[in-house]
Amino acid sequence: MQLTLNLILFVSMLWMAGIYPAACKTNLVSCRLMAEPQLPGLFMNGDYVIGGIFSIHSYLRYEQNTYTTFTFIYFFSIFNSMVFRELRLSRAMEFAIHEINNRTDLLPGITLGYEMHDSCAAVPMAIKVAFQFANGIERFFNDSDSCSKYGAAAVPALVGESGSTPSISMARILGLFGIPQVNINSLLIFKTLFITYPKKNGLYSVLKRESLCNMRFCCPGKTGKILWLDVDWGTAQEEGICVEYSEAYYRTQPRSKLERVANVIRRSTARVIVAFLSSGDMRIIMEELVRNPPPPLQWIGSESWITDPEFLKFNMCAGAVGFCVPRAVIPGFREFLLDLTPAKALKSPWLTEFWERTFSCSLKGKTSARECDDIEDISAVQNPYTDTSQLRISNMVYKATYAIAHAIHGAICNDTQCDRTIKLSPLQIFHQLKRVNFTKNGFPVSFDSKGDPVAVYELINWQFKKGALDFMTVGLYDSSKPRGQEFSMNRAISWMGGQTDVPVSVCSESCPLGTRKAVQKGKPICCYDCIPCAEGEISNTTGYSLDCIHCPSEFWPNKRRDSCLPKPVEFLSWDSTLSIILTAFSVAGAIMALSVAGVFYKHRTSPIVRANNSELSFLLLFALALCFLCSLTFIGQPSQWSCMLRHTAFGITFVLCISCVLGKTIVVLMAFRATLPGSNVMKWFGPPQQRLSVLAFTLIQVLNCIIWLTLSPPFPFKNLNHYKERIILECGLGSAVGFWAVLGYIGVLALLCFVLAFLARKLPDNFNEAKFITFSMLIFCAVWITFIPAYVSSPGKFTVAVEIFAILASSFGLIICIFVPKCFIIIFKPEQNTKKHLMAKLPSKAL
Structure with a gap:
């Protein structure tokens, strides 16, 4: 495929250059030029002729191409500053060749020639000249072998062009023939069809x-x-x-x-x-x-x-x-430029035109201008041709010419002499060019393997x-x-x-910290909006961040979103207002339970204390004190031990508490049945049986807790999901089944106690404790039923606060409903604290 494309390109270029290759016949006139060749502006014969191409003229006029006849290119002979400088460049090449021919150490016995053409700084003309360098200017090619090659190369190498566009266009043509071209802007060697620019040095x-x-x-x-x-x-x-x-x-x-x-x-x-x-x-x-x-x-x-x-x-x-390129000095070059007389100018159409335009006269006498005489002095002229103060490209032409001369020397010369009979191929010159290494005017000249100079x-x-x-x-x-x-x-x-400051040319100012670039649709990449970073992201560089950076999971951006800060850790700490209030209620509840126990102990012989099972009452008050105090384990930073203690202590103390209440409820029921004739039921539920039942109910909860702590105990963990901007330090349940088993067991006992107390609420005693137990269990169940959705939906530290509130509310409900009425009678109504009053029968009625 690539070969086909190259062939098509090659034929089309031949057509553009005026070469008609389709008439090849053996031993006949096989190839001929269909267009007039471009004559050189400067020419000198020699053993080896080096080509040169410069933009001597700048303006072109094109005829309309109908593609039915050949189109020719004409140029206006308009000289301007660019022409004068380009003419100086061409003369720098001429000066270098004359200098080389006078040397004995470089190409001894060999005369170099030159053939320089005008590209008019135009691609079509550059391509036409490139074909002439490849084929020569002879109108006919009689050699069938040469015909098969579309003509032999006229020059082994060439210098030029100063413009990049014509140089590249020429390189595509000359690369087909392997003719090296040394570009005078950067001293690059163009040889291949597809140009590779130096990535570092160009x-x-x-x-x-x-x-x-x-x-x-x-x-x-x-x-x-x-x-x-x-x-x-x-x-x-x-x-x-x-x-x-x-x-x-x-x-x-x-x-x-x-x-x-x-x-x-x-x-x-x-x-x-x-x-x-x-x-x-x-x-x-x-x-x-x-x-x-x-x-x-x-x-x-x-x-x-x-x-x-x-x-x-x-x-x-x-x-x-x-x-x-650096400015340089070429010794003797200015004198060479000024050594120009009308007689020398007539030898070249370029110099003739330069002389006539510089002095507004005619050398050939064919125009209306005055005829030039001997009074014109080129040394008195101030123009780019005579200005040698900025010899930059001129020095590049000078060095390029020397580089080709060194390459020819390396191909045809040995240590002592050179052989002018050797027919050089452009490929030989190309390989020799990459090997040259010399210094001229203080500037080293060498090429790397890609043809790039330093x-x-x-x-x-x-x-x-x-x-x-x-x-x-x-x-x-x-x-x-x-x-x-x-x-x-x-x-x-x-x-x-x-101004001394670097100019600013921006479509959008640099984005501040904490923002990112968002390119505006349909505009260049430098036109953008500054968008604040999204939640959890930062931008800590000013101006050019396309994306924001995510903070690590335990970090969160500051307000400016330019740095990640550790997330605040949230838990129910001791120094918070909420913790202080809950602690006060917990301690107050425990003191209240102990105070009631003290009152009961002081009046332990009174009928109301003895009639309500004083042993279970003291045990219940002890359990309630523990219930109040176990809420304190929920306050403070969670740890492995506190997480295990808070749930197990809560579960066991509440079961102990409900077991005592359940025992008291059963005693009430059994006492009523014991008053019936022939009933002997109290012997089956005396004090030993009461203690055993409380112990049995509590041991079941202890077993639940042991299994829970053994298989999957609660543990402290950082909850990163509930809040994005802070960490909640809480206790994980470990096993949700274990937690709900402990809580469910308490609920079953509370429900059973509530049912039994409800059944005993109408017993005809003057002081029926079942009424108060019913109220207490009603409050207890209401609190814990409400606790479940509140616990699940409460965020962060409020989850713990809800659980503490449930513990305190249910504990206060028990102590107030069961013990406060008794204490009120003991302290404020001692006349009712008699056996007669307690044993009085009242009409049965619903509560």
């Missing part, structure tokens, strides 16, 4: 990593909006750059497109613009913006225009920054100097230094408007 990567991110323009989340003016250098989003809009412009596009791009810049809220495009395209955009200047902008430029002196007239670019770039800043804009070197990037130390600053940067 100027584009350095621009993004250092000029943008280290200056806090466009690291993810830190930038606002950026204009990206380029097509072939990929998208900035891949590097995490926030782009408000991306506009591509090419100078051959209609003026409406230019106006639209200019209006986008003017209306945008972006204050930082990355303009990575050719100098010619950039000049057109700047000229359009000058008509109606936008608000102050921070420009970040590419090398193609960031060091172009002609751009210094645009004051709106004051503060612009950009990386470029990256060294200067950071240029446009600053005002003596009232005029000038280029200032403020930093240096050197990829050969240790990681993290590649970039260094040696001078303060003057940003847009002369």
Whole structure:
């Protein structure tokens, strides 16, 4: 599949270049050019000819392509600052070749030639020239073998182009023939069809990593909006750059497109613009913006225009920054440039046009302009051609030419001599290029296995100097230094408007702590809303968190939701108001039980005490005192022992209490039956039997508790589910069956006692204790029936409080209903505390 695509691309490019390969016939004229070849602007023959391509002209006019005839490309002979600089670049290559030919240590006895073409900074022309470098300019190919290869390579290697877009387009063509191309912007070797840019050392990567991110323009989340003016250098989003809009412009596009791009810049809220495009395209955009200047902008430029002196007239670019190759000095180069006479200029169409436009005269006498004479002095001219103060790309051309010469030397020369008869293949040059290692003008030249050089770039800043804009070197990037130390600053940067602080270009301000980013729909990633973190989540970094962090289970966010704090632990502590109140009632209840016992003991011989089974009464009062006191085990921080004690103590003391009440109820019933004639029932339920029944009922509960504690005892645990923001420290039941068995047993005894007391409530005694037991059991059952739903639904420490309240309420109900009436008679109605009064018969009536 890939082979098919490459073949289709190859044939289509041949057609574009004017080569018609379908007429191959053996021993006949097999291949011919269907279009006129582009003649070189500078040419010199030699044993090996090196190709060069430069953007000498900037403007193109295209004919409408009907795809029925060949379309030719014409260019206007319009010279401008860019042309002058590009002409200087081409002459730097010419100077290097002349210098190499005069050396005895490099290619001794070998003469290098050159063939330089004009790409007009246009892809179609660059592709046409690329095919010429691959095939030559001969109109016919008679060699059938050459025909099978679509012509032999005319040059083994070439230097150029300064523009990225034409360079990449050429590389796709030259890669089919294996011809290496040394790019003069970054000294990269292009050889393959699919270009792989250096990930670490390329100027584009350095621009993004250092000029943008280290200056806090466009690291993810830190930038606002950026204009990206380029097509072939990929998208900035891949590097995490926030782009408000991306506009591509090419100078051959209609003026409406230019106006639209200019209006986008003017209306945008972006204050930082990355303009990575050719100098010619950039000049057109700047000229359009000058008509109606936008608000102050921070420009970040590419090398193609960031060091172009002609751009210094645009004051709106004051503060612009950009990386470029280091400035250098080429000894003898200025003299070579100025060694130009009319006679020498006539040898090249480029130099002829340059001379005529510089001095407004005609060398050939074919125009209406005056004829040039000998008074013109090129050394008195001030333009980019003669300006050697900023030799950056010129030095790259110079080094690239030397690199190819070293590669040819490595392919055809041994230690002593070179063999000019060797036919070089482009692939040989490509492999030799990756091996070169030399130093020129103080700059080392070498390539890695991928064809990438060691990256060294200067950071240029446009600053005002003596009232005029000038280029200032403020930093240096050197990829050969240790990681993290590649970039260094040696001078303060003057940003847009002369400010010293880094410009801010943001769509949304940094999100505060405790919030996260929520990207706004349909807008760039730097436009977002700040959303507070959800419950249980925090954000402890300012600005760029996309997600909040969940706090651990035992932690909860603070009010600002920027840190996790330990959750407060909640339990019924001794120092709480509720605990103090419950403790007071518990102690008061126990004192009350002991006080009643004291009253009973003091009047133990009185009829009312003796008639109500004093032994069971004292045991019941003791059990009630324990019931009041066992509620205290529910207060305080739960522990393993307190959890086991509180439930078992509660279960056993209440069974003891209810067993005594049940015994008293049975005694009442048996005493009534004992008064019937012939009844002997009291001998079966005397004091020993009463004690035994109480002991038996209590031992059953003790057995329940032992089984519960053995199999699955209660335990302290942290309840994290009931409340999200705090921890409830409570006692787990362990076995719910054990808990409800203990509680259920108490309920069964209470219900049985209630039934028996209810049956005995109408017995015709003047003081029928069954009435009071009925009331007490009614209160007891009501309290515990109400307790069950309240216990289940009460949250946290209130669960424990509900249980204590149930214990106290039921205990107070028993002591008040059973003992308070007796104490009242003993203390306040002693006349009723007689045997006669107690034995008096009253009419039977319902209570």
